[in-house]
Amino acid sequence: MSSAIVADDLRKSYDGVEALRGVSFEVRAGEVFGLLGPNGAGKTTTVEILEGYRTRDSGKVTVLGHDPAAAPRALRERIGVVLQQSEFTPLLTVHEVHRLFAGYYERPRDVDDVIRLVGLEEKRDARVKTLSGGQKRRLDLGIALVGDPDLVFLDEPTTGFDPAARRTAWELIRTLRSLGKTILLTTHYLDEAQQLADRVAVIQAGRIVSLGTPAELIGDAHKAEIRFQLNGEQVVVQTDDPTLTLHELTSEALANGSRLEHLEVRRPTLEDVYLDLVGGDENAE
Amino acid sequence: MTLLFHQLAYEQRIFWRSREAAVFIFIFPLLLYVLLGSVYSDEIEIDGVAVPAADLLLAGLFGYGAANTAFGGLAIILVGRRETGVLKRLRSTPLPPATYIAAVLSSTLLIFALQALALVLLGRFVFDASTPANWLGFAGAAVLGVVCFAGLGVGAASLIRSAEGVSAVVNVVLLPMAFLSGSFGPTDDYPGFLDAIAAVLPLTYFLDIVDGVYLEGESLFADPKALGIVLAWGAVGLVIALTRFSWMPRER
Structure with missing residues (x-):
């Protein structure tokens, strides 16, 4: 099976402090891969290197066959990114924001399709400022999907959700998986990783300390x-x-x-x- | 090109839907023109030449408007979008950064062009002000003003750290500059130290150019020294932007 992401011995220091000390893993095409770790473990640095936001000091990275450090347009056509914190102009409607982003891609998905997929059809013509927090996160996800990406980065997609909203978001992520998308998910909710991820890597102090299916990770542990x-x-x-x-x-x-x-x-x-x-x-x- | 127009159309939609932007950026200079135009009537003597107050103020507020729209408007938009993660998000899409910047600048130019037109119409029909003696030069001055102050605006956006502080910083810079450079009325009676400050400000020289094309029908290039100083200020902003601009929000 082909790999969507290959990271090999990634290293990164900030002002002499080692944030990543040789991170290696592989994400297979079509799987949901969970990256788990406490704050400051190197989760965000790893993901931002893969997304092309940060450069690495050393190591090899391939994302969908490209080096993200060069951030080629061909790669950006095929990835979708949901950031932990982002807002959109409160003055555009849900439909308009999707249209705006759809315009950036060569082969976007149908905008109304995407709005339906993320469950915002009732808010289609509502301005962003009238959306609830959970609806804004769904808008975030919709915008990440509008370019019909092969690989979706979800950075703590349910942080701040109430339990009902989390379950809705989980359903949505399962839907994405069934569409054949590869998903790299970071989370500090363990049940979320257990529910959604095919495989999980636990990152601690800039290193991957454990990697496997949730069942394998549990199986290795105490009885x-x-x-x-x-x-x-x-x-x-x-x-x-x-x-x-x-x-x-x-x-x-x-x-x-x-x-x-x-x-x-x-x-x-x-x-x-x-x-x-x-x-x-x-x-x- | 299609992408540029796509982005420009949305930039315009966002601008005109925002009441704060429409009032602060678009209406405010026009409002000042109405207020000041009602206070100063008759003629004002400048360097021994009597000029209708309505003309002088029109030129002054054209200059203030260019600085307000391009410097103030851009700094506020860019800092706001950077700190809310909009710019970071855009970097992950195939939209080329150069196209995005070009769309934001074109949008700014379009807004200022409409404002300048409104100023001329207001002057002509309310205060009986002159229409530009050199229309082409006047239009060129609008582009020059937007280029110079946009450079400074992007430079300022690179240095301003928080979205909360940006409006305050912008106005602390803009209003004294406009006052010293003569946007709001004649500066002949100002004490020497204020004149000395005014002598280094870009708006002072920009207003010289505007007076030339608007009142005297001169070419945009009639005063190479003033033109050089205005462009140099824009270049300073651009250099700061090129070395310091970030698409990422500051670490929280």
Whole structure:
């Protein structure tokens, strides 16, 4: 299978501080690739090098067969970028903003198609300033799609969303994937990466510390966990074989006539794995 | 070329829909003309020559309008768009930066051309002012003014850090400059130190050129020294822009 992005030993320093210390990964055509990491880990620097906004100090990068540092027009025809923070002139309508951007591309998608795809058809003729925060992010996404890109960069696409808006955005990203788009997603929401990404790279202090499918990442980690309270005390048991362990625990409890209060069996989530990898201080974010 | 017109059409739509821009950039110099034209009537003596006040003010506000539209307007638009990420976003599209800049400049020139026309019509029909003695030179002066002050506007945009501060900075520069250069009335009675400051300002020399083409029917190139100084100021702005301009918002 061909690669949409190849990054090989990327390095970048700012004023002598190493932001990237040899980042290598590959994004396959058609997959959703998640880049996870705490603030300052090198996520944004990596993505901005791939998007052509920043230059690298050393290493090799290919995006859709081009070197993004040269930012050739041919490459910009084929990528869509959703920035973390961007606004558009509040005075144009949703339809007008899409038309404006469609004009930049040789083969744009049908503007009304895109507006429907991102669910803004009811706001088609409304000015941008009347949109809610979530609708503005959808506008952002619509503008990234209007050039019919092969590769879409989504930088923390649901930051600041309420749960309902996040689920809508997830549906949208799944729709993009089903259209055959390659997606590079950065996020600090672990459930988001687990829900959406085919593969995930965890970046920490300028290096990739783990890379694989969410299942692989979880599979590499610790085993199932059984928690319960016995005589008011919290008990946590880690096990490779939860069926057997649970049977032993419950049999013993029944034989003793005691109860395992608040009994639960948990598989580790990507979050647990991630917190192990980045040292557990990510909760502050 | 198609892309340039596409962008220009949207630049115009955005400008005229913005009440602040339309009032501050387009209406304000016309309003000042009406106010000052009502205060100063009759003739004003300049270097021993009596000139109708309405003519002198028209030329002065033409100069102020060029600076306000190209310097003020561009600095405000560019800083605002940079800080909200619009410029960064545009860099990821196939729109060539040169085409974008050309569209923004053409839009500025178009706005100022309409303003200059409104000024001439207002002068002619309300204050009985003269019409330009050299129409071609007058049109050339409009282009020259926009080029010089646009260069300074882009230069200023490269140096101004925040979208909140840009209007204030622009007006702190613009209004004293216009006052010292004589946009708002004769400067003959100004004390020597103010004249000394005025002697280095681009608007002073631009107004000399405007007076020449508008009142005396001179060619745009009649005063090479003034022309050189105006272009040099524009070039200074351009050099600052070329070395300091960024498409990216400042780090937050």
